[in-house]
Amino acid sequence: MSGKYGMLTIGDAMITMNPLSTGPMRYVSEFERKVGGADLNVAIGCARLGLNARWISRLGKDEFGKVIYSFARGEGVDVNHVRLEEGFATGVNFKEIREDGSGKTFYYRFPTPLSVLTPESITADMFEGIQMLYLSGVFLSLDPKNVAIALRMIDIAEEKGITIAFDPNIRLKLWTIEQVREAFAPILPRVDILLTGFDELQLIADRKDLQECLEFLNSYEIREVVIKNGSKGSKLYREGSCFNGEPFQVKAIDTVGAGDGFNAGYLYGYLNGLGPEERLRFANAVGALVTTVSGDNEGLPDTDEVNAFLGNKTVIER
Ligand SMILES: Nc1ncnc2c1ncn2[C@@H]1O[C@H](COP(=O)(O)OP(=O)(O)OP(=O)(O)O)[C@@H](O)[C@H]1O
């Protein structure tokens, strides 16, 4: 692996069928085959920004599995801990996109090849060169035993002094809110950086008011609570202070993956020592840029693109 800081993540990835027209999926007959998956999106985002990004996964031993494997490797993600499993089909999801870029997802992903993983599949060598462990609620949702796998990863990360970041990424199509709360209970107290949507925080805390949601989190002693709020930007709550990340105005055409892009930008900023406001600004820029391109990860920028967007660098286009 080359580059300075390393991040490690784990999770499923799917073939993502992106519609070629907007509106209800039942009327869309043409789709473009792409690749998606919350944790892989973050790994790709980190790799594009120049971090070493390692992704642990299992894919079906089929044509789609080979597509995802090559795609991840082509993006510079370390796939040394990704295997193609005989007897499983790689997951697929279809997207519906509305005029404003928002949408719905329809999953065809069970049984997932990831179900062959157990806590024993996780070994200390996977953490070599890693400073950041990134976990997502999508991974936890796919199999009840994934909580034990995540806890084993957290144990190793804590032993090695690795920072632990977590995005609840609640997809209520995959599990119920009761299952979410049960799965998150042992995870949240171990998290250093929580990267959550405000709507997700309301679901976890079972409260509507922001202040009450933050009070709910107090007992977990999370070092940084970052709240993402779509086109309204983001906020960071840290050591009793609140930092504001002003949103950028863009023409969003596909908002899926903006949160993953934001996370990649935030982790990059954190590892590279950007200050609280600077890293929110950087992450907001990455999230905003993702929404301007069709697909979950195609819009993820490299550092030059972010700096050009932020006006820090002139880019000669032609
Ligand atoms: N329409 C938009 N215009 C400008 N910036 C946006 C827009 N949508 C998202 N962003 C940026 O991306 C960040 C993350 O988006 P969002 O809040 O939708 O994340 P999320 O809910 O975690 O998304 P995901 O669907 O990927 O899980 C926002 O905080 C914002 O900075």
Ligand SMILES: O=C(O)C[C@@H](O)[C@H](O)C(=O)CO
């Ligand atoms: O289920 C997932 O892994 C996430 C995908 O549905 C999609 O890539 C996404 O929601 C990204 O945040």
